Amino acid sequence: MVDERLPQPDAEDIELVKVMHALGDPVRIRLLSVYADDEEHSCAPDAVGLGHLHKSTVSHHMRVMREAGITTTRIAGRNRYVRLRRDELDARFPGLLDALFKSLP
Numbered sequence: 082m083v084d085e086r087l088p089q090p091d092a093e094d095i096e097l098v099k100v101m102h103a104l105g106d107p108v109r110i111r112l113l114s115v116y117a118d119d120e121e122h123s124c125a126p127d128a129v130g131l132g133h134l135h136k137s138t139v140s141h142h143m144r145v146m147r148e149a150g151i152t153t154t155r156i157a158g159r160n161r162y163v164r165l166r167r168d169e170l171d172a173r174f175p176g177l178l179d180a181l182f183k184s185l186p
Contacts, residue, residue, distance in 0.1 A: 087147060087154040087161075092169035095150030100174070103149035104181070108134070108142045114185045116152060116165035124154075124161040 103109055108131065115122060115129045126132050126139045143163055146152045151170065155162045170178055 085156050087156065089147050089153055089166075090150040092150070092166070092173060095166075095169065095173050097174060097177075099149040100151055100170070100177075103145050103151055106142065106145075108139075109146055110185065112142060112146060113151070113165075113181065116163065117182055117185075119165060119167055121155065121162040121164045124163060 104113060111131065112129060122129055124140065124143060126134055126136055129139070131139050143152065143154065147154050147163075151166060152163050153166050155164070165178075167178060
């Protein structure tokens with residue numbers, strides 16, 4: 082079975098206004114802090130510390146982040162794994178992620 086990725090913008094098409102809009106929600110800021118370790122994470126709400134939210138709500142927040150170009154989602158069978166697009170975001174907006182990570186609680 083070949084892994085594939087859900088649709089996401091190309092690195093050169095990531096727009097700062099869309100990134101900032103996507104991060105204008107406390108749940109997505111929480112997800113950003115989880116993804117800061119640059120590892121892949123399961124989409125399961127409990128796996129990202131959002132077990133109190135419905136799966137469809139967490140999925141919505143992950144989709145918003147992916148469509149803004151913040152994350153990439155790999156499909157492996159019935160599972161989905163999310164990772165921060167750190168290298169692309171750092172190249173496109175130098176210092177942005179570092180500033181955001183410093184402001185996280």
